[in-house]
Amino acid sequence: MLRIENLSAFYGEAQVLRDVSLEVCAGEVVTLVGRNGAGKSTLLRCVMGLHPGQRGAVELDGRDITRLPAHKRARLGLGWVPDDRGSYATLTVTENLTLPPTVGPDPWSLERVYEAFPALYTRRDSAATMLSGGEQQMLALARVLRMGARLLLCDEPTEGLSPLLVQQVGDLLREAKRHGVTVLLVEQNLHFATGVADRHYLLAEGRVAEAMDNSEVRSRERELLAYLGI
Amino acid sequence: MSGFAQNTFNGLVSGAFYALLALGLAVIFGMLRVVNFAHGAFYMLGAFGAYVLLSEAGVPFWAALVIMPVGLGLLGMALERAVIHRLTKLDPLYNFLLTFGLTLILQDLVKLRYGVQSSPYETPSLLSGSVDFGLFDFPTYRVFILGFAVLLCVAVWWVLTRTRIGMVVRAATERPDLTRAFGIDVGRWVTPVFGFGIGLAGLAGVLAAPMRAVNPLMGADLIIVVFAVVVIGGLGSIFGSVAAGFGIGLVQAWGEAYLSNFPLVSQTIVFVVMAGVLLWRPAGLFGREEAPA
Numbered sequence: 321m322l323r324i325e326n327l328s329a330f331y332g333e334a335q336v337l338r339d340v341s342l343e344v345c346a347g348e349v350v351t352l353v354g355r356n357g358a359g360k361s362t363l364l365r366c367v368m369g370l371h372p373g374q375r376g377a378v379e380l381d382g383r384d385i386t387r388l389p390a391h392k393r394a395r396l397g398l399g400w401v402p403d404d405r406g407s408y409a410t411l412t413v414t415e416n417l418t419l420p421p422t423v424g425p426d427p428w429s430l431e432r433v434y435e436a437f438p439a440l441y442t443r444r445d446s447a448a449t450m451l452s453g454g455e456q457q458m459l460a461l462a463r464v465l466r467m468g469a470r471l472l473l474c475d476e477p478t479e480g481l482s483p484l485l486v487q488q489v490g491d492l493l494r495e496a497k498r499h500g501v502t503v504l505l506v507e508q509n510l511h512f513a514t515g516v517a518d519r520h521y522l523l524a525e526g527r528v529a530e531a532m533d534n535s536e537v538r539s540r541e542r543e544l545l546a547y548l549g550i
Numbered sequence: 551m552s553g554f555a556q557n558t559f560n561g562l563v564s565g566a567f568y569a570l571l572a573l574g575l576a577v578i579f580g581m582l583r584v585v586n587f588a589h590g591a592f593y594m595l596g597a598f599g600a601y602v603l604l605s606e607a608g609v610p611f612w613a614a615l616v617i618m619p620v621g622l623g624l625l626g627m628a629l630e631r632a633v634i635h636r637l638t639k640l641d642p643l644y645n646f647l648l649t650f651g652l653t654l655i656l657q658d659l660v661k662l663r664y665g666v667q668s669s670p671y672e673t674p675s676l677l678s679g680s681v682d683f684g685l686f687d688f689p690t691y692r693v694f695i696l697g698f699a700v701l702l703c704v705a706v707w708w709v710l711t712r713t714r715i716g717m718v719v720r721a722a723t724e725r726p727d728l729t730r731a732f733g734i735d736v737g738r739w740v741t742p743v744f745g746f747g748i749g750l751a752g753l754a755g756v757l758a759a760p761m762r763a764v765n766p767l768m769g770a771d772l773i774i775v776v777f778a779v780v781v782i783g784g785l786g787s788i789f790g791s792v793a794a795g796f797g798i799g800l801v802q803a804w805g806e807a808y809l810s811n812f813p814l815v816s817q818t819i820v821f822v823v824m825a826g827v828l829l830w831r832p833a834g835l836f837g838r839e840e841a842p843a
Contacts, residue, residue, distance in 0.1 A: 368731050369730075369731075389730065390727070390730040391732075391733050391734055391735045391736070394734075400728070400731040402728065406725070406728050408724050408725065409838060410721070410724050411720060415717050419717060419718070419721050419732055419734070420733050420734070421733050421734075423733060467733070
């Protein structure tokens with residue numbers, strides 16, 4: 321579904337991604353793990369079309385989208401879940417949910433979102449930034465599900481959440497996967513990652529250092545945790 | 551008591567002009583991240599256009615009230631397409647150079663043709679005279695301005711908060727990159743929003759013609775206070791710019807009335823308030839720190 325070929329990215333003079341190539345198949349959940357600064361978030365931004373300094377190719381369903389602006393990529397079915405949750409302070413919770421147009425074949429209705437997240441329903445007319453951190457994360461995920469996005473780009477959706485909420489995020493991603501949604505996930509929490517994902521890429525210094533499956537991550541958990549410095 | 555009411559009313563009327571101008575600056579800044587230093591020049595063009603239309607073509611005030619904002623809005627859109635949009639990727643210094651340069655060009659073009667002396671513009675007959683409020687009476691025209699400006703601000707507020715276009719403008723204003731990532735072509739809205747802001751300035755200019763001296767520099771004098779208003783309200787905050795507009799109008803009117811023995815204070819009070827607000831809230835009363843994309 322998503323193919324990245326020889327992708328390099330720069331911040332001014334500094335190169336943060338070096339010839340990254342990877343692939344995510346339809347219906348898969350794939351994580352990017354790596355230390356802070358390894359280039360995980362930059363990779364997601366490149367896929368979304370939000371990082372201007374890049375070289376290489378990004379393909380979606382066989383179509384080269386490297387030159388496509390972000391809003392057109394979103395309309396092809398990319399769902400953006402940014403690391404800061406992307407809540408708009410000047411928009412209500414409902415407006416945050418309905419801002420993006422529906423783009424996919426199977427968008428969630430607003431009713432379904434509110435049924436799944438009663439906490440969002442009770443605060444539907446409040447500014448989104450008045451929600452708790454966990455509620456804002458649910459809002460960010462619910463927003464791309466309401467869009468009907470086919471490929472979710474999630475940047476550390478579990479960061480700073482309580483174990484209960486982490487589990488909820490996991491349930492949500494697993495349910496999305498059951499409905500055929502593909503997910504590319506930046507994640508530091510290995511336990512969470514192996515619980516939701518099919519495969520993992522380890523990024524180091526801007527390169528894909530290793531591709532691993534769940535059993536490999538589990539058997540090397542200690543070593544990986546030490547490497548990631550967690 | 552009636553003196554106080556009179557001062558308050560006059561303050562609100564000046565505030566109405568500040569609010570209309572600051573509102574346009576706020577939507578333009580929000581959408582384009584461009585501080586339009588030429589805003590005062592478009593206000594002047596609105597007033598001058600109304601004067602020229604009346605004196606040279608006999609076009610009445612009411613027609614000018616429609617023609618000038620629409621015409622200047624279109625001119626604004628053309629300028630945005632031609633030059634302003636090039637600013638987005640440049641150092642903010644170019645923003646200042648370009649829009650300030652535009653101001654000088656527009657002012658001097660008007661000066662070249664009409665000179666610098668002020669021209670009178672007759673109050674439309676329907677709005678001449680005054681309205682009796684019991685203890686005091688106010689010029690009908692000023693009552694009209696206040697009502698019109700308040701209605702306009704409420705209408706803009708309604709569009710911004712109750713319509714899909716308004717929601718998109720708010721989202722794009724708050725976080726342009728994020729909004730693009732949600733499938734919204736932010737660039738498509740930039741030109742009309744710029745035109746709208748310029749149209750508001752032109753409208754304020756037409757409204758000003760019958761009660762202010764119409765001359766090429768009228769915008770330059772006003773815009774300095776308007777920038778103080780925008781900074782106090784919070785750069786890019788739409789509600790803040792309107793509230794601060796009326797607030798500063800009041801502060802100025804009260805200052806002139808009750809601190810007239812201290813001319814230094816009454817003339818600088820707006821900037822004292824601005825400095826105070828900035829010390830207390832660096833992003834302005836209703837401003838927010840810039841969020842990342």
